[in-house]
Amino acid sequence: MGTMTEATINGLFMGSLYGLIAVGLSLVFGVMKVVNFAHGSLLTICMYAVYYLVMKANWNSYLTPILVVPLLFIFGYVVQSKIINPVLKREFELGGGHAVILLTVGMMLVMENLCLLFFGAYYKVAQVPISSLTLNIGNIVISVPRMIAGIVSVILIFLLYAFLNKTDMGKAIRATGQDREAVRLMGINDFKIYNISFGICFIMLTLAAALMIPMYYVHPSAGKIFELRSFVIVVLGGLGSLNGAFLGGIIIGLIESVTAQFLSATTAEFLIFLVFILVLLLKPNGLLGKK
Amino acid sequence: MSSKKVISLVLIVMLMGMLALTGCSGNKGEAPNADTAVGxxxxxxxxxxxxxxxxxxxxxxxxxxxxxxxxxxxxxxxxxxxxxxxxxxxxxxxxxxxxxxxxxxxxxxxxxxxxxxxxxxxxxxxxxxxxxxxxxxxxxxxxxxxxxxxxxxxxxxxxxxPMGWYTKAQVDFAVEMGKKTGKPAKRVALVYENTDWGQSAATAWKVDVPKAGMEIVLDAPYPATSSDLTPVILKIKQANPDFILFTSYTSDAILLTNGIAQMKINSYGMAGGGGGHADPEYMKNTGKNSEYHYDLCEWSTDVGxxxxxxxxxxxxxxxxxxxxxxxxxxxxxxxxxxxxxxxxxxxxxxxxxxxxxxxxxxxxxxxxMPNTSVQFDETGQNINASLIMIQVRDGQRVTVWPESAKNPDFEAVWPVPKFEDRK
CATH class of the missing domain: 3.40.50.2300 (Response regulator)
Incomplete structure (x- = not known):
């Protein structure tokens, strides 16, 4: 019974972390209608940034966002405006085409290989004091970094939701996602909104990276594993829907953690994709997706 | 016309090749390379x-x-x-x-x-x-x-x-340690990555472990590219084994070892079989958590x-x-x-x-080599060939088994100290 509770708690925590990683993907798709295949390698870059700040400058992992978030927001803003936007513009003018998707695949390959080149194919684990901290309630052991990651992820997703719904900027971002042409007529620079959205995607990934570093290894392909999860989560919850990404994350986290207790971890992996296919067949827009 | 020529040419060459091959096999029966007066x-x-x-x-x-x-x-x-x-x-x-x-x-x-x-x-x-x-x-x-x-x-x-002896050596080791210390392992957990390599190890374990009178209390295959191995670690905790056998690559070995230490899952011993557990990256990234881990391998520079x-x-x-x-x-x-x-x-x-x-x-x-003599059976297999078990001690891999090849400065620690009692 204790193990079941532990598995459920772990599933919830990991699920909300998955959700946090997936919201960026969902946001970029919702606003720009771009499927970003570089999402995983963006996460890898954020993880390396946090890792080196923790290991070389002795920062506390949870404080690193103070420096890394602005830096990577700017990085994301520039990448969008200098690399993605020109291709997007051409696509809008010529109509159709899938050049942007190929561009993101290209970016993924470039970034992964740059990581290999600069950081090597080594596994890097930041062994910080909090990594091995646990909370014991009765016979239930809860890993503290996981708990922090889970709770903070929920708060961050809520904050992003509030930002998108309550602030003018948020409303502009949502409006751009709904109708780019109409937004232009209202005097909003749609490409600037794209830049900001991509920057926000980076912010969410950096925060996720700061939460993950105390408990996870960094490797040039570390983000890839989470990227695959993110795609499943986003499609499951509904493309472009933040609530959907959160719900999808929780569902995947629970399936992964709880079914592995009854069956095996291999079966859990299979179940995740089975659920994914079923949702696609029965509810093609995802659980919370709009028609 | 010319393409036909090419094809017929190829056919001729192939036929010649086949003739040459049959010619070769006609050679058998003699020992053409024999030479008794040589430098x-x-x-x-x-x-x-x-x-x-x-x-x-x-x-x-x-x-x-x-x-x-x-x-x-x-x-x-x-x-x-x-x-x-x-x-x-x-x-x-x-x-x-x-x-x-x-x-x-x-x-x-x-x-x-x-x-x-x-x-x-x-x-x-x-x-x-x-x-x-x-x-x-x-x-x-x-x-x-x-x-x-x-x-x-x-x-x-x-x-x-041969490959088949690896899993058996791991089991033999546990049995011998049990006899030596009076703390025999009875409950064994099998934790392995779910591709070809891990599955063939598991198939062999499932024969060797029961044969040695031990019970398999957990059979846990997992995908090596999992984003979270906590579910597997929780299963190990639930099964409460005395002896845990692993077949892992590097990243999963790191996550499992660190997770087990964090959850303070105590057993008499945990043994890997090369792969991730033998990777220097593994030791670097697990630090103290891999202390006392066993790993089966063929040779080490400290073989005694x-x-x-x-x-x-x-x-x-x-x-x-x-x-x-x-x-x-x-x-x-x-x-x-x-x-x-x-x-x-x-x-x-x-x-x-x-x-x-x-x-x-x-x-x-x-x-x-760790074996004490070389003798071939009728199949040509050295029947005395042996593997060694190393244990991580103070961040170094030291040979602790078999008795004939162990590092004279170290004794195997079995059961390993509880996580709570380690510094």
Missing amino acids: EVKVGVLLPLSGPVAPIGVTSQRGYELAVEEINAAGGIKALGGAKIKLITADSRGDAKIGMSEAERLIQSDKVTVMTGAYQSAVTYPSTQVAEKYKIPYIVPSAVKDEITQRGFKYTFRTCP KPGVKETNDKFKAKYGVDMNGESANCYASMYVLADALERAGANDPEKIREALSKTNLSTTNAMI
Whole structure:
């Protein structure tokens, strides 16, 4: 019974972390209608940034966002405006085409290989004091970094939701996602909104990276594993829907953690994709997706 | 018209090739490479010296070279009037087909009287077949595929343990530790990555573990690329095993080891079987959490047997790196060959085969390996071949088992200290 509770708690925590990683993907798709295949390698870059700040400058992992978030927001803003936007513009003018998707695949390959080149194919684990901290309630052991990651992820997703719904900027971002042409007529620079959205995607990934570093290894392909999860989560919850990404994350986290207790971890992996296919067949827009 | 010409030309060439092949097989029955009055014994060495496995090919070659240098410097093969051993190396490029044709070339044009190689099982398997056809003895020092010695071949001799012995050695180790300390492991957990490698280990464990009177309380395959291995760790905790067996790659081994330490899951011992657990990256990234972990491997520089340290020092002085399992295997195999040559008294493949099959060697530097003697059974397998168990102590891998090969400065710690009691 204790193990079941532990598995459920772990599933919830990991699920909300998955959700946090997936919201960026969902946001970029919702606003720009771009499927970003570089999402995983963006996460890898954020993880390396946090890792080196923790290991070389002795920062506390949870404080690193103070420096890394602005830096990577700017990085994301520039990448969008200098690399993605020109291709997007051409696509809008010529109509159709899938050049942007190929561009993101290209970016993924470039970034992964740059990581290999600069950081090597080594596994890097930041062994910080909090990594091995646990909370014991009765016979239930809860890993503290996981708990922090889970709770903070929920708060961050809520904050992003509030930002998108309550602030003018948020409303502009949502409006751009709904109708780019109409937004232009209202005097909003749609490409600037794209830049900001991509920057926000980076912010969410950096925060996720700061939460993950105390408990996870960094490797040039570390983000890839989470990227695959993110795609499943986003499609499951509904493309472009933040609530959907959160719900999808929780569902995947629970399936992964709880079914592995009854069956095996291999079966859990299979179940995740089975659920994914079923949702696609029965509810093609995802659980919370709009028609 | 011209394309037809090309096709007919190709056909002609193919036919000629086939004729040549049948011509070759017509040769069998004789021992064409026999030569009794020689100044040197030609040994054909087949190794992957280019391609992705080239580093291991090079390291193996160094093992052969060092041994041959020593044997020749000590007066060569005395029964052959001080004949020197001469290595003739061929590059298999890690490819079975090239391995076969290179073996053919070594035997046919270089006239070697004995062969050795080829590191990879996939190359060793077909190239031993070539040697069998020409009746040339073939010493296999490091290829582990079980079937290599299961084809009724008379000319294949394997000095290292086959794959099937690995899982058994892990179980034997646990049984022996239990007897020695009075704390026998009864509940065993199997934790393995779910592809070919892990599954074949699990299949073997499921035979070996119950046979040793232990119960399998957990059978946990997992995908090596999982983003979260906590579910697996929780299952281990729930099963409460005394002994945990792993087959893992590097990233999963790191996550599992750190997670088990964090959850403070105590057992008598945890043992890996190479792969991730033998990767230096693993130790670097687990730090204190991998302390007291066991790992089964073929050889280590601290094997407590005479000649190991001296040989490794010589090797390091010559090549700048420590010996590893492959180079030690190849090194030792040359001493097995030298012994057979002395007893054969002739540079004749048939006599060498005869001598090899009667090997009962427990001296010379062939003994830098963990086994205490070399004897081949009728399949050509060295029945005394042995593996070692290392334990991580103060961040170093030290040999603690078997008794005959252990590092004299260390005793195996079994059961390992509880996580709560460690500093």
